[in-house]
Amino acid sequence: MKPAPFAHVRPATVAEVVEALAAGADLDGGAKMLAGGQSLVPLLAMRLAAPSLLVDLNALPSLRGVAADGPDAVRIGALTRHADLLVQPYSVSGADLVAPGATGGALRNENGLTGPGAGAGDMPLLAEAARWIGHTAIRARGTFGGSLAHADPNAEWPAVALACDAELAVAGPSAERTVTAHRFFHGLLQTDLADDELLTSVRLARPRAWAFTELARRHGDFALVLCVVTELDAGWRVVLGGVAGTPVRCPSAEALLDAGERHPAAIAAAVAAAPEAEAFSDLHASAAYRRAMAAELAARALRDLRPGPGAAPVLGTEHVSSAALDPQNRAVTPPSPSASPERAGTLAVTLNVNGRHRAAACEPRHTLADVLREQLGLTGTHLGCEQGVCGACTVLIDGEPVRSCLTFAVQAEGAAITTIEGLAGPDGALHPVQDAFSRCHGLQCGYCTPGFVLTAVHLLATEPAPTRPVIREALSGNLCRCTGYTGIVDAVESAAGSMGGGGAG
Numbered sequence: 001m002k003p004a005p006f007a008h009v010r011p012a013t014v015a016e017v018v019e020a021l022a023a024g025a026d027l028d029g030g031a032k033m034l035a036g037g038q039s040l041v042p043l044l045a046m047r048l049a050a051p052s053l054l055v056d057l058n059a060l061p062s063l064r065g066v067a068a069d070g071p072d073a074v075r076i077g078a079l080t081r082h083a084d085l086l087v088q089p090y091s092v093s094g095a096d097l098v099a100p101g102a103t104g105g106a107l108r109n110e111n112g113l114t115g116p117g118a119g120a121g122d123m124p125l126l127a128e129a130a131r132w133i134g135h136t137a138i139r140a141r142g143t144f145g146g147s148l149a150h151a152d153p154n155a156e157w158p159a160v161a162l163a164c165d166a167e168l169a170v171a172g173p174s175a176e177r178t179v180t181a182h183r184f185f186h187g188l189l190q191t192d193l194a195d196d197e198l199l200t201s202v203r204l205a206r207p208r209a210w211a212f213t214e215l216a217r218r219h220g221d222f223a224l225v226l227c228v229v230t231e232l233d234a235g236w237r238v239v240l241g242g243v244a245g246t247p248v249r250c251p252s253a254e255a256l257l258d259a260g261e262r263h264p265a266a267i268a269a270a271v272a273a274a275p276e277a278e279a280f281s282d283l284h285a286s287a288a289y290r291r292a293m294a295a296e297l298a299a300r301a302l303r304d305l306r307p308g309p310g311a312a313p314v315l316g317t318e319h320v321s322s323a324a325l326d327p328q329n330r331a332v333t334p335p336s337p338s339a340s341p342e343r344a345g346t347l348a349v350t351l352n353v354n355g356r357h358r359a360a361a362c363e364p365r366h367t368l369a370d371v372l373r374e375q376l377g378l379t380g381t382h383l384g385c386e387q388g389v390c391g392a393c394t395v396l397i398d399g400e401p402v403r404s405c406l407t408f409a410v411q412a413e414g415a416a417i418t419t420i421e422g423l424a425g426p427d428g429a430l431h432p433v434q435d436a437f438s439r440c441h442g443l444q445c446g447y448c449t450p451g452f453v454l455t456a457v458h459l460l461a462t463e464p465a466p467t468r469p470v471i472r473e474a475l476s477g478n479l480c481r482c483t484g485y486t487g488i489v490d491a492v493e494s495a496a497g498s499m500g501g502g503g504a505g
């Protein structure tokens, strides 16, 4: 299915977002905000949501970034991508985070120039949690604020927010307000946000000690159960995700820790007996299994406790995105899309695809994948699930792998798009990754191949000599129905060698 028609507007300021939401409220289907689109676009495609107006937040660079907020807290802009938080010190720059209340005024992150404690915002817990979220292409687009606003109880950020006594800054038609994480999550996909309010930034206390443990069926899946343990100035927090409609704290386990108990078995027993761990059953796991896993994850968290700031983060595969690197390998600011007025109906758009400007006519609801295939004849971009899961539609936008089924064509204007057709040289010579797929039997029917190849091209741009486990993790967001995974991993390893990186075993 495809999304129902909607008008699209890309405001440049928070005030304009609030105005657009107010105007959209009078329309039949109302207005909805679009951040990374990694949860919303599948809902639109399945017509579980059918807003009349989509208010695109992606032209608000002021909401993207991380800054120290006093000595013991960090403030994260709502538009900060999951991938931004994998890298510490943070490479997201140019953000003027709105810091309401006590701190007042604008903060800049450490690549900015000013702000209290700028540069001291590292928080390894964030890097560890981020690497559990989806896959490279999901982390490149999905946002911190979008995840909190979506409030999936199996997601990582809501549990981290609760474990760090988060305070969420919310802007709306009346004065800005701050909501604690404890009050923010109301239930499954339900929050304290009104339809005309947006989340702008979030303040998290920096833990003195922390641990993050998760059980998922496959790397990159939502958690079946997860446990975050933190020691804050205000005391210990033991938070479970995936057991109820919201993340939940376990006060009995926290009381034991506050009293000095550190034995993993004692904390596990407290979690197992806690009413908060009264889990639900679904097709993935029974309540009894979830409860048992919650106790086990709490025990592991206790064994795995790490000191707070200063400890080396556990990094995922994308240490820093290729789009965020200049030739000297220094972090630079990724380009931000520009604001646009409200647009509806059939529009003329110009896309920069494989180095050429291509004109197309499309509606705001048309995905980049559909426009590439149906209007520009670039049928190498394949469609499988149209929900962001299979990776067949992966293209590169400004060097980042992106699901083109979850990106609207109007969002891609002004960006550099690379499809599989753009990889070969002008003389038709295959790209080394394509050549390796051919040599190493990395394809059978070939349906998944363009997505795998582009994901691998990004991996080798960021990590020239990946190990086989790193290759497997990087490709875990791409599915091959012919199950030719061994040949695919062989191909990427071989391409790394022929491109000068060399296989790392």
Ligand SMILES: Cc1cc2nc3c(=O)[nH]c(=O)nc-3n(C[C@H](O)[C@H](O)[C@H](O)COP(=O)(O)OP(=O)(O)OC[C@H]3O[C@@H](n4cnc5c(N)ncnc54)[C@H](O)[C@@H]3O)c2cc1C
Pocket (backbone or CB within 6 Å): 032, 033, 034, 035, 036, 037, 038, 039, 040, 041, 057, 078, 079, 132, 133, 134, 135, 138, 141, 142, 143, 144, 145, 146, 147, 149, 150, 152, 154, 155, 156, 157, 193, 197, 198, 199, 200, 220, 221, 222, 223, 387, 388, 389
């Ligand atoms: C294949 C796949 C795997 C995934 N795996 C995981 C996973 O393992 N863990 C995980 O946590 N997530 C996972 N996700 C979801 C991903 O993290 C999303 O990025 C996230 O849930 C929503 O963030 P977004 O920026 O994409 O928001 P969007 O999809 O753009 O928006 C989601 C909702 O939040 C609202 N919203 C967005 N921003 C704001 C704001 N600033 N203020 C108010 N409302 C706002 C939107 O209106 C919408 O209702 C996965 C997604 C996919 C497709």
Ligand code: FES
Pocket (backbone or CB within 6 Å): 382, 383, 384, 385, 386, 387, 388, 389, 390, 391, 392, 393, 394, 403, 404, 405, 406
């Ligand atoms: S991820 Fe886009 S079609 Fe499957």
Ligand code: FES
Pocket (backbone or CB within 6 Å): 442, 443, 444, 445, 446, 447, 448, 449, 479, 480, 481, 482, 483, 484
């Ligand atoms: S080669 Fe057939 S789907 Fe992967």
